[in-house]
Amino acid sequence: MNYLKRGVRKVYNTARSSFSPGVKKDVELSFWKDMIEDYTDWYNGKIQTLYGEKTPDEKDKVKVRSVKDSAILTWFKTHQKTKYLEDLMLPKDAFKNMKLLDIGSGPIPSALAFEDCEVYNLDPLLAGYMKIGYPTHYYDRARFISSPSENIPVEDSFFDAVISVNAIDHVDDFYKTAAEIKRVLKPEGKLRLHVHYHKKNCSRTDRDKRRDYGGGIQVVS
Numbered sequence: 711m712n713y714l715k716r717g718v719r720k721v722y723n724t725a726r727s728s729f730s731p732g733v734k735k736d737v738e739l740s741f742w743k744d745m746i747e748d749y750t751d752w753y754n755g756k757i758q759t760l761y762g763e764k765t766p767d768e769k770d771k772v773k774v775r776s777v778k779d780s781a782i783l784t785w786f787k788t789h790q791k792t793k794y795l796e797d798l799m800l801p802k803d804a805f806k807n808m809k810l811l812d813i814g815s816g817p818i819p820s821a822l823a824f825e826d827c828e829v830y831n832l833d834p835l836l837a838g839y840m841k842i843g844y845p846t847h848y849y850d851r852a853r854f855i856s857s858p859s860e861n862i863p864v865e866d867s868f869f870d871a872v873i874s875v876n877a878i879d880h881v882d883d884f885y886k887t888a889a890e891i892k893r894v895l896k897p898e899g900k901l902r903l904h905v906h907y908h909k910k911n912c913s914r915t916d917r918d919k920r921r922d923y924g925g926g927i928q929v930v931s
């Protein structure tokens with residue numbers, strides 16, 4: 711499938727999921743499946759930029775057995791980690807010696823951008839992400855929790871910090887999620903949320919400039 715067709719499908723799927731919550735899961739998986747093709751095309755130089763990130767130089771490419779995994783790992787290294795730090799406006803050591811939970815981590819454990827901490831990546835679609843081809847075994851420090859944020863399978867006050875990037879508005883029940891965050895976070899714990907919004911009439915070209923494709927709101931406690 712070419713890049714244009716994938717773009718059209720993304721727009722169609724986004725519209726479909728806003729009207730019909732029941733198809734949310736399929737739409738999310740379909741989006742991330744298409745992203746694997748984008749990452750691979752970007753890695754191979756078939757497309758010059760992806761979300762403003764130039765196709766990687768040979769020296770910056772991660773190389774493992776399959777091209778697909780190499781592309782995903784290169785995207786994680788060159789784009790996702792920086793994106794998380796920028797979106798949350800935090801330094802790498804913000805959660806030093808802490809237990810950190812990322813709500814709605816998606817298929818790539820981007821919270822590993824934070825160093826010297828225990829990183830737990832929670833997402834209800836993790837099994838689906840693995841099925842469509844996202845690897846999880848390459849990330850040394852990552853711990854995965856396959857669960858929705860409305861029901862987090864850990865004891866009270868387990869985490870020192872909770873973050874979420876472009877995901878808190880994706881959950882099924884925000885109030886249950888908020889109650890769960892309160893329960894699993896230590897009383898003096900840190901909470902940092904990033905919520906995406908898109909400017910009216912924002913085009914793909916605008917989005918590709920990344921810093922201009924909308925932006926975010928940081929919520930801090």
Ligand SMILES: C[S@@+](CC[C@H](N)C(=O)[O-])C[C@H]1O[C@@H](n2cnc3c(N)ncnc32)[C@H](O)[C@@H]1O
Nearest residue numbers: 814815816833835858859875876877880881882
């Ligand atoms: C747009 S993605 C963001 C992924 C990642 N945080 C990033 O910025 O690259 C939103 C994620 O929220 C997850 N999500 C949807 N409903 C959820 C829920 N009830 N609990 C936790 N995560 C959920 C989706 O599965 C998806 O992976």
